[in-house]
Amino acid sequence: MTDIPAFLSTAPRPLFGFFPVALVFIAVELLYMRLAHHADEQDGRETVASIGVAVGDLASRILTGGLVAIPMLFFYRHRLFDIPLDTAWSWIALFLGVEFFYYWFHRASHRVRWFWATHAVHHSATHFNLSAAIRLGWTGVISGAFLFFLPLALIGFHPAAIGLTLGLGLVYQFFLHTAVPVRLGPLEWVLNTPAHHRVHHASNETCLDKNYGSVLIVFDRLFGSFAAEPAGEALKFGLKGREPSTSPLHIALSEWGYLWRDFRNAPNLSRKIRVLFGTP
Structure with a gap:
């Protein structure tokens, strides 16, 4: 088990090291939006709540x-191939693999209530800005989000490299949440961009369950989940049917409370299973 320390020391580093940088960017965006007279894109209490959620997530x-390391290393020790990460092509293959499995993980996080109970935290902000990016659920490991990435270890990619690639993808996604109206021209066809991610966060009917990509938007285009921003329609943010809160504890755990309530009240086993694994 000598690989465990390497995995634990390498994989989380982008997220932990980036957190203070993220706070600086949040402050800069807040100042810019105020100077540009777009203060309505920000809410001070909501931003503070997001920071509280982020601290709990870390x-x-x-x-x-550490719980992730055990199944990851088990699958890696029984890997099908040895893939040395000493060429650009192997890193490109890993990047595309992570993007592919992240797409399906993210899609399941919206379509399976068990995973949505964690992911709903990220969609709870009623304003779309950089502070919303750091609202991440506290229960991802417990709910089994890592299961989607086990095939990469079985194929032969080192768990540390998988974790590092995922972490760098989350750093990229942080900037997708900017309130500044950024457009990237032709790159919008290939990359996930702030314009695409605004649609993903919007609670408008035409925007629900769209644009799941991490860095790339190509899998959304391939699998029919892409949507452009609706013309002439103001985007709304926040969770449909839920009252917004400024309590980090409520934000992080309330959806699990609703899930438990509905599970407990379900009249039979099949309905209970549907509550856990049906659509939110």
Whole structure:
């Protein structure tokens, strides 16, 4: 088990090291939007709540992150191939693999309530800005999000490299949440961009369950989940049917409470299973 320390020390580093940088960018965006007279894109209490959620998320990763190493290393020790990460092509293959499995993980996080209970945290902000990016659920490891990436270890990619690639993808996604109206021209066809991600976060009917990509948007285009921003329609943000909160604890755990309530009240086993694994 000598690989465990390497995995634990390498995989989370982008997220932990980036957190203070993220706070600086959040402050800069807040100042810019105020100077540009777009203060309505920001809410001070909501931003503070997002920071509280982010601190809890980092703490949960410290406490539960080691649980991911055990199944990852088990699959890696029984890998089908040896893939040395000493060429650009092997890193490109890993990047595309992570993007592919991230797409299906993200799609399941919207379509399966068990995973949505964690992911709903990220969609709970009623304003779309950089502070919304750091609202990440505390229970991702416990709910089994890592299961989607086990095939990469079985194929032969080192768990540390998988974790590093995922972490760098999350750093990229942080900037997708900017309130500044950024357009990237022809790159919008290939990359996930702030314009695409605004649609993903919007609670408008035409925007629900769209644009799941991490860095790339190509899998959304391939699998029919892409949507452009609706013309002439203001985007709304936040969770449909849920009252917004400024309590980090409520934000992080309330959806699990609703899930438990509906599970407990379901009249039979088949309905209980549907509550857990049906659509939110």
